[in-house]
Amino acid sequence: MITTRNISRFWEWGRKIICVGRNYADHAKELNNPVPTEPVLFLKPPSAYVTQGSPILVPSYCRDLHHEVELGVVIGRGGTDIPQGSAMDHVAGYALCLDMTARDVQDVCKSKGLPWTLAKAFNTSCPVSEFIPRERIPDPGNVTLWLKVNDQMRQKGCTDQMVFSVPHLISYISGIITLEEGDLILTGTPRGVSAVQEHDELQAGIQDVVTMSFKVNRKEHQ
Amino acid sequence: MITTRNISRFWEWGRKIICVGRNYADHAKELNNPVPTEPVLFLKPPSAYVTQGSPILVPSYCRDLHHEVELGVVIGRGGTDIPQGSAMDHVAGYALCLDMTARDVQDVCKSKGLPWTLAKAFNTSCPVSEFIPRERIPDPGNVTLWLKVNDQMRQKGCTDQMVFSVPHLISYISGIITLEEGDLILTGTPRGVSAVQEHDELQAGIQDVVTMSFKVNRKEHQ
Ligand SMILES: [Mg+2]
Ligand SMILES: [Mg+2]
Ligand SMILES: [Mg+2]
Numbered sequence: 001m002i003t004t005r006n007i008s009r010f011w012e013w014g015r016k017i018i019c020v021g022r023n024y025a026d027h028a029k030e031l032n033n034p035v036p037t038e039p040v041l042f043l044k045p046p047s048a049y050v051t052q053g054s055p056i057l058v059p060s061y062c063r064d065l066h067h068e069v070e071l072g073v074v075i076g077r078g079g080t081d082i083p084q085g086s087a088m089d090h091v092a093g094y095a096l097c098l099d100m101t102a103r104d105v106q107d108v109c110k111s112k113g114l115p116w117t118l119a120k121a122f123n124t125s126c127p128v129s130e131f132i133p134r135e136r137i138p139d140p141g142n143v144t145l146w147l148k149v150n151d152q153m154r155q156k157g158c159t160d161q162m163v164f165s166v167p168h169l170i171s172y173i174s175g176i177i178t179l180e181e182g183d184l185i186l187t188g189t190p191r192g193v194s195a196v197q198e199h200d201e202l203q204a205g206i207q208d209v210v211t212m213s214f215k216v217n218r219k220e221h222q
Numbered sequence: 223m224i225t226t227r228n229i230s231r232f233w234e235w236g237r238k239i240i241c242v243g244r245n246y247a248d249h250a251k252e253l254n255n256p257v258p259t260e261p262v263l264f265l266k267p268p269s270a271y272v273t274q275g276s277p278i279l280v281p282s283y284c285r286d287l288h289h290e291v292e293l294g295v296v297i298g299r300g301g302t303d304i305p306q307g308s309a310m311d312h313v314a315g316y317a318l319c320l321d322m323t324a325r326d327v328q329d330v331c332k333s334k335g336l337p338w339t340l341a342k343a344f345n346t347s348c349p350v351s352e353f354i355p356r357e358r359i360p361d362p363g364n365v366t367l368w369l370k371v372n373d374q375m376r377q378k379g380c381t382d383q384m385v386f387s388v389p390h391l392i393s394y395i396s397g398i399i400t401l402e403e404g405d406l407i408l409t410g411t412p413r414g415v416s417a418v419q420e421h422d423e424l425q426a427g428i429q430d431v432v433t434m435s436f437k438v439n440r441k442e443h444q
Binding site for chain 1: 237238240243262263264265266267268269270281282302331332333335336337338339340342343344345397398399400401402
């Protein structure tokens with residue numbers, strides 16, 4: 001089989017999604033979590049990707065699915081131990097992303113010391129917008145993200161509230177996990193996360209740059 | 223860029239590694255964990271792969287790196303909601319794998335309710351053998367795995383001690399996370415896990431099928 005790799009369709013061939021938790025102090029507080037002193041990392045598999053036109057599916061085991069709107073950073077040039085000073089040279093562009101989270105399951109995982117996989121890595125847990133070339137977001141540390149559920153604003157926050165900046169995250173992650181072309185980094189969510197239900201319509205955007213929308217369905221039990 | 227996908231080099235292009243924890247009762251007990259009633263899943267990224275000839279690197283933040291020898295299942299045909307009865311049709315073959323674990327970091331993650339990423343997903347955390355075509359392991363539920371450190375036997379266990387069988391794991395995982403060609407499932411480790419140090423030599427094998435060896439180095443701090 002032959003695959004042609006076009007960065008504007010990174011979700012078709014990219015090999016990893018690295019997510020940062022608690023990267024906005026006001027969101028850490030709303031979930032009663034401490035503001036971290038180093039980035040909290042977790043993973044989603046590429047099978048979690050979903051693009052506009054396909055629905056977000058509530059897992060059969062979840063009764064409290066939350067939206068988290070996040071700026072995604074698409075890696076253009078891989079690297080290990082990337083210095084902060086040159087980190088932005090590794091960025092091909094961005095995507096608006098949702099870190100869909102089975103909050104009820106995450107709470108159980110946290111209390112039992114279990115990995116977050118069931119809460120974070122299920123199919124359709126990573127809705128993404130079209131690819132945004134880096135030129136369209138000159139400063140990823142100063143853009144406003146928003147998310148509406150059924151036309152009601154739920155999240156609106158500026159990336160200037162991030163605890164760890166995009167270059168900091170790229171440098172930190174690449175010291176532990178080598179970054180490759182097509183990888184995606186989810187940089188955390190501002191406050192306002194809340195539950196979504198079957199038949200809800202989610203709309204999200206980055207001001208003046210992109211919007212996207214997704215319907216929520218329930219995964220049928222097999 | 224063009225990539226040719228040869229299943230015998232799945233680590234070069236496979237997109238996910240799904241690991242099962244506590245799948246041998248005697249290993250769950252040695253770490254004082256309950257024997258699970260459903261599989262415990264966590265992820266490694268493909269950047270964790272390392273093959274013979276390259277060293278296992280102790281992360282700079284780890285003071286207690288453990289070996290876990292495991293049977294890896296290489297997916298040949300993807301699927302979602304795969305029934306147990308046809309699960310083995312999706313297997314292309316196997317690999318002997320090590321689930322290298324920063325046990326000290328994992329203990330902190332468990333006690334703080336944090337994801338296991340730093341403990342499990344770092345570079346070189348997934349050493350793998352050559353690809354083993356499925357014909358060479360007619361019954362993955364009855365093979366003996368072993369691991370030696372510096373010629374001393376540390377782990378030796380038969381896959382007949384698994385809590386959840388290979389077909390059960392494939393069916394369970396695929397109901398949550400779609401499986402794709404080239405994916406790897408790590409099926410858990412028997413008892414005998416222990417710490418390795420810089421300059422140690424690990425040897426591991428599946429009886430009558432494969433052996434592999436890896437040296438341990440320390441990752442230089444950047
Ligand atoms: Mg995880
Ligand atoms: Mg998030
Ligand atoms: Mg293991």
